[in-house]
Amino acid sequence: MARVAAVDDAAWESPWRQRPVGTRVFLSFALVLAALLMPAWPGCALVAGGSLGLMLGPARIRASLVAVVTVPPIAFIAVGVLPLAVQVGGTPFLSLAPDGGARALGVLAHGVAGTLALLLLVTTTTMVDLLAWCRRLGVPAPLVEIAALMYRLVFVLLSTAVAVQRAQQARLVADAPLPQRMRFAAAAVGTTLLRTWDRASRLQRGLELRGYEEDLPTLPRVVA
Structure with a gap:
């Protein structure tokens, strides 16, 4: 409850509330689209860094709140990409796939970048707006x-x-x-x-x- 309320309070108090909602929506979804289409390196790294920079900089979101709202989805994504890194069958039965590590890291990079881009909208825009x-x-x-x-x-x-x-x-x-x-x-x-x-x-x-x-x-x- 405290985390959800903190995110909602941050959106209500955000200095970006003075900006048109359409501008914030366009910026966030442009970053999400870039995270989907650009290569994992350096594209997703730039999107993730830009999203964090905007939240901590112009949007003035507390670093502690950014950590609270980003850690759970990133942990969920990290657990979800683990099956991409392994293969089942053969000897041994469970082993690391030839390109599994690269695929898992690529999906992780896209997921983290897209999540941070979407959280930029969540922490700066209220549901009422x-x-x-x-x-x-x-x-x-x-x-x-x-x-x-x-x-x-x-x-x-x-x-x-x-x-x-x-x-x-x-x-x-x-x-x-x-x-x-x-x-x-x-x-x-x-x-x-x-x-x-x-x-x-x-x-x-x-x-x-x-x-x-x-x-x-x-x-x-x-x-x-």
């Missing part, structure tokens, strides 16, 4: 509303999970034996899902009572 921009582009209202609803429900789920976790910490669950901690964890998952479903249902009921029929437009930020 993106949805308002999509409305101006003429994106169908149902699609925009679904995106806004999913964005809202993510925070509902996370806030519920944090509340359940804090309640368990107050009961000193961490000091319990391992089997009991596993039961508490299973109960926490069930409680989180049930409470999230209840809060989502109340959100829907509230919209219905307010006469919700088409969409819920937000006030866009006026960029000078």
